[in-house]
Amino acid sequence: MKITFERRATLxxxxxxxxxxxxxxxxxxxxxxxxxxxxxxxGQALYSLLLEPFVGWYNISEVLLKMGPLMLIAQGLAIGFxxxxxxxxxxxxxxxxxxxxxxxxxxxxxxASPLMLPAMIALGALGGATWAAIAAGLRVRFNANEILVTLxxxxxxxxxxxxxxxxxxxxxxxxxxxxSVIFPDAALLPILLSGTRVNISVLAALLISALAYVMMRYxxxxxxxxxxxxxPRSARYAGFTExxxxxxxxxxxxxxxxxxxxxxxxxxxxxxQRSVSTGYGYSAIIVxxxxxxxxxxxxxxxxxxxxxxxxxxxxxxxADLPVAAVFVFQGLLLVFYLGSLTFIRHRVILNWAGRx
Amino acid sequence: xxxxxxxxxxxxxxxxxxxxxxxxxxxxxxSIHAILGENGAGKSTLMKLIYGxxxxxxxxxxxxxxxxxxxxxxxxxRLGIGMVFQHFSLFETLSVVQNMALIVPGSKGELxxxxxxxxxxxxxxxxxxxxxxxxxVGERQRVEIIRCLLLNPALLxxxxxxSVLPPQSVxxxxxxxxxxxxxGMAILFISHKLEEIRELCDTATILRQGRVTARLxxxxxxxxxxxxxxxxxxxxxxxxxxPHGLGEERLALSNLTFANDDPFGVSLTDVSxxxxxGEILGIAGISGNGQQELAALISGEIALKSGGKxxxxxxxxxxxxxxxxxxxxxxxxxPEDRLGRGAVPDMSLADNALLTxxxxxxxxxxxxxxxLERAFTADCIARFDVRTSGPQAEAGSLSGGNLQKFIxxxxxxxxPSVLLVAQPTWGVDIGAAADIRQRLVAMRNAGAAxxxxxxxxxxxxxxxxxxxxxxxxxxxxxxxxxxxSVAKIGTYMIGAVA
Numbered sequence: 107m108k109i110t111f112e113r114r115a116t117l118x119x120x121x122x123x124x125x126x127x128x129x130x131x132x133x134x135x136x137x138x139x140x141x142x143x144x145x146x147x148x149g150q151a152l153y154s155l156l157l158e159p160f161v162g163w164y165n166i167s168e169v170l171l172k173m174g175p176l177m178l179i180a181q182g183l184a185i186g187f188x189x190x191x192x193x194x195x196x197x198x199x200x201x202x203x204x205x206x207x208x209x210x211x212x213x214x215x216x217x218a219s220p221l222m223l224p225a226m227i228a229l230g231a232l233g234g235a236t237w238a239a240i241a242a243g244l245r246v247r248f249n250a251n252e253i254l255v256t257l258x259x260x261x262x263x264x265x266x267x268x269x270x271x272x273x274x275x276x277x278x279x280x281x282x283x284x285x286s287v288i289f290p291d292a293a294l295l296p297i298l299l300s301g302t303r304v305n306i307s308v309l310a311a312l313l314i315s316a317l318a319y320v321m322m323r324y325x326x327x328x329x330x331x332x333x334x335x336x337x338p339r340s341a342r343y344a345g346f347t348e349x350x351x352x353x354x355x356x357x358x359x360x361x362x363x364x365x366x367x368x369x370x371x372x373x374x375x376x377x378x379q380r381s382v383s384t385g386y387g388y389s390a391i392i393v394x395x396x397x398x399x400x401x402x403x404x405x406x407x408x409x410x411x412x413x414x415x416x417x418x419x420x421x422x423x424x425a426d427l428p429v430a431a432v433f434v435f436q437g438l439l440l441v442f443y444l445g446s447l448t449f450i451r452h453r454v455i456l457n458w459a460g461r462x
Numbered sequence: 463x464x465x466x467x468x469x470x471x472x473x474x475x476x477x478x479x480x481x482x483x484x485x486x487x488x489x490x491x492x493s494i495h496a497i498l499g500e501n502g503a504g505k506s507t508l509m510k511l512i513y514g515x516x517x518x519x520x521x522x523x524x525x526x527x528x529x530x531x532x533x534x535x536x537x538x539x540r541l542g543i544g545m546v547f548q549h550f551s552l553f554e555t556l557s558v559v560q561n562m563a564l565i566v567p568g569s570k571g572e573l574x575x576x577x578x579x580x581x582x583x584x585x586x587x588x589x590x591x592x593x594x595x596x597x598x599v600g601e602r603q604r605v606e607i608i609r610c611l612l613l614n615p616a617l618l619x620x621x622x623x624x625s626v627l628p629p630q631s632v633x634x635x636x637x638x639x640x641x642x643x644x645x646g647m648a649i650l651f652i653s654h655k656l657e658e659i660r661e662l663c664d665t666a667t668i669l670r671q672g673r674v675t676a677r678l679x680x681x682x683x684x685x686x687x688x689x690x691x692x693x694x695x696x697x698x699x700x701x702x703x704x705p706h707g708l709g710e711e712r713l714a715l716s717n718l719t720f721a722n723d724d725p726f727g728v729s730l731t732d733v734s735x736x737x738x739x740g741e742i743l744g745i746a747g748i749s750g751n752g753q754q755e756l757a758a759l760i761s762g763e764i765a766l767k768s769g770g771k772x773x774x775x776x777x778x779x780x781x782x783x784x785x786x787x788x789x790x791x792x793x794x795x796x797p798e799d800r801l802g803r804g805a806v807p808d809m810s811l812a813d814n815a816l817l818t819x820x821x822x823x824x825x826x827x828x829x830x831x832x833x834l835e836r837a838f839t840a841d842c843i844a845r846f847d848v849r850t851s852g853p854q855a856e857a858g859s860l861s862g863g864n865l866q867k868f869i870x871x872x873x874x875x876x877x878p879s880v881l882l883v884a885q886p887t888w889g890v891d892i893g894a895a896a897d898i899r900q901r902l903v904a905m906r907n908a909g910a911a912x913x914x915x916x917x918x919x920x921x922x923x924x925x926x927x928x929x930x931x932x933x934x935x936x937x938x939x940x941x942x943x944x945x946x947s948v949a950k951i952g953t954y955m956i957g958a959v960a
Contacts, residue, residue, distance in 0.1 A: 324832075326825040327817060337806040342763050344796060344817045345786025 182362030195256025197387025203364025206233025234364015464527030541717025596726025807858030
């Protein structure tokens with residue numbers, strides 16, 4: 107038998123939508139075998155990983171809560187990735203965004219102005235964008251690789267966070283825990299679904315996803331970024347400058363990560379803590395690629411990834427899975443998904459006779 | 463005696479395209495056999511089958527009377543088949559001699575010496591230590607030819623080998639090929655230059671739409687007859703422009719000197735030129751003498767750090783401005799690389815129209831007007847006879863010639879005051895090439911200023927009013943086409959005149 111791959115003239119739509127489902131099926135099958143080999147209750151593990159996040163209002167609301175920041179950050183990153191600008195430091199931009207936003211309630215713990223919250227959000231976005239701007243400036247001026255610079259800036263951001271929480275911003279009545287004062291109500295996002303922790307930031311994330319879609323699909327500025335990513339020499343030929351692409355990509359990525367940071371401290375945390383940095387900035391990279399770098403795809407992949415986070419937590423408790431097994435499952439999902447992408451571009455021809 | 467190579471009933475399909483259908487071909491030792499056909503007629507596919515790059519779906523290949531299965535180029539090379547591709551098969555990140563060492567046995571020192579010897583013998587000079595990525599299109603082809611000759615093949619396949627050589631070197635190459643023929647080598651010679659085929663070849667096989675339409679002796683009959691057989695209809699007549707009233711100066715370079723940072727690039731020294739509305743200035747010369755740099759300096763892809771006055775566009779200094787600003791002032795440009803520069807391969811033709819036509823009202827308030835974009839693209843496809851499934855086809859799916867027509871059409875539809883065209887007909891079939899030349903002349907007659915950078919000296923003589931020759935980063939003085947000759951320009955091209 108001879109197997110050949112033939113390039114399709116146009117992308118296959120059915121496969122485009124089937125690919126994530128196929129990947130999910132294959133990842134489930136493989137991990138069933140793996141979990142069984144580990145001597146863990148495979149059925150229970152899969153149930154916890156995949157189904158439990160959708161069972162019960164509480165679980166669903168926690169998925170929505172995690173989905174917001176993932177989606178927000180991934181949208182910003184995906185724009186840059188499509189322009190070949192690789193911002194790997196969204197985690198640091200998120201931290202700085204959270205810091206900027208926290209400055210107001212930290213210095214005005216009794217504040218009750220209705221302007222407090224909008225100002226925090228704006229400061230958060232500004233903080234994230236500023237942090238990313240350092241990388242953009244270094245890249246444009248000195249051609250310093252943005253992958254390395256954003257990554258190293260994340261390490262610095264973490265240390266700045268530690269310094270503030272252990273020093274000047276530590277809550278004087280906080281029993282020496284590394285955390286800020288509890289924010290006043292005026293500094294907290296309104297709850298969207300009563301009885302849960304889901305706040306209106308998830309709506310903001312959806313709105314920004316729609317804006318990202320419009321930008322990449324209908325705006326000339328989005329088109330210029332796409333050209334720069336697909337064919338840098340074509341961009342130079344047309345006169346779309348690389349410096350502009352770097353600035354736009356990094357500022358948008360930083361802005362959205364900073365926004366996510368502000369929404370975390372003004373949302374579920376309600377104060378500045380070290381746990382503001384839980385790896386959303388890194389997970390969002392996977393979310394961006396799983397969503398095909400497409401704003402609509404990212405909405406779906408952010409939801410799936412959030413569910414996997416919740417499911418992973420559940421599985422560790424209920425099926426006694428090691429945390430590594432959860433990562434393995436996520437990795438399998440990504441690998442199978444990337445593999446199935448081949449079939450979007452290519453069709454498989456099976457030739458049983460061996461020759462025509 | 464059995465022919466050296468015989469093909470019977472060979473067919474090959476790619477997806478929905480029948481590239482070769484029932485081809486019979488017989489090549490004798492000690493002969494030069496021409497394969498003629500338009501772009502897309504199936505010449506390259508046929509050569510790939512003979513060279514083992516692709517395997518035929520049907521049919522038989524006989525080598526010295528024995529049936530053979532060629533499943534890779536190394537099989538073909540073992541039999542004694544060498545090939546110089548039209549699209550080069552060199553590793554860009556390796557040096558010339560490293561590329562050779564991949565298939566030719568021997569130490570790098572020996573190889574470098576042999577490369578220099580062959581280069582000297584055939585006028586194919588190339589630095590064995592140079593990195594391939596820094597070589598021009600022309601230099602890369604020289605490397606390919608030398609690489610084949612190093613293996614002493616029994617059958618040598620040459621795909622458009624002369625398109626990058628100056629006239630003097632073509633004559634030298636032909637001497638070489640004749641010498642090789644005299645030694646009993648068989649040569650398959652693909653060219654669209656019909657006069658060359660008549661001068662050099664013993665036999666010609668003509669392909670059209672994947673089938674053999676004629677077998678003949680090219681020395682019988684005229685080039686015009688061959689062309690008619692090849693494109694299946696009478697040839698469009700050549701379009702020598704008649705003298706014409708000139709407008710104001712549109713583009714001028716004055717004493718432009720550009721020091722290239724790239725160690726393998728070419729620096730330009732003291733380059734001056736001036737083009738007025740209603741004329742075509744040709745820049746002759748072999749690729750790698752500063753053509754890429756000159757084009758990028760005019761287009762704005764390379765902007766000068768200071769001294770904007772060295773480049774004047776429409777009477778304004780633009781040397782320190784980028785490509786977008788120069789386009790706004792009325793410049794359009796067709797680059798020599800189509801995929802990845804003139805067009806984005808993974809984008810649709812409609813999106814590729816937007817690349818430079820965005821100024822034509824296709825973008826309003828920052829939003830892309832998809833309807834106008836499609837209309838512009840459909841118009842371009844229709845007016846420039848681009849063979850494609852429609853505006854949504856990906857640029858990368860078009861043949862080289864069709865994509866060139868599209869890019870040329872897009873830039874012409876911008877109605878530029880100054881049009882810069884690099885290698886307008888490189889890899890384009892003769893029907894389409896004649897069409898492109900006619901359109902350039904029509905634009906000139908409508909008052910545009912046009913600069914054509916080309917290696918095709920006949921083409922330059924056909925359409926240009928004046929010529930300058932670029933050699934080692936210096937530009938010769940301008941000469942009127944009517945007052946010069948191919949031989950004179952050829953001496954400039956090899957630097958025989960200071």
